[in-house]
Amino acid sequence: MEPIVKRTSGDDQRIALGSMTRLRGVSSKLRTVSTPGVEIKIQQTGEFINIPKKALSLLITILSHMSEGKSITIIPTDSEVSTQQAADMLNVSRPHLVKLLENNTIPFKKVGSHRRILLRDLVTYEKSLQKTREEKLKFLSEQAQDLNLGYE
């Protein structure tokens, strides 16, 4: 399945800002409802559509990103990406990503002579990066406070 890319415009952002908070409120009320689906009414055509609850929470995530003016891409988690696409997602150069693959930091497989990376593995790697960064920063600020470097 191909990734779906949507660019956010200024109008989209304004609409998303308004609807996001209301949708959040609705979804917290829906938490007590046990059915797996929710019904959505499209005002313009008067039709009711049944969608899974999980799709509703995805919709909220999409709207919150749109309200921040970010563009959205939806990619299925079990899809595979090339080294160039993976490098773009992590904001690193392709040679650096290849280095990460070669020393087994990120698992990959080969299709012929091309390397393919599972999106799931990319996300795991990014999360672990985030975690180390957080820990180091915490250590750094604690050390600075212990040594009284400007903290009074």
Place this chain on the structure above:
Amino acid sequence: MIYSSNFIAVLDACVLYPAPVRDLLLSLSDNGLYKPK
């Protein structure tokens, strides 16, 4: 105009030495408020 939170800031060494300023700026960037360069 699209308001985007994708700000980029250049951090000079003078904000990285006083520890409280550094810790504040770096934790803000860690939470994705801006990108330090």
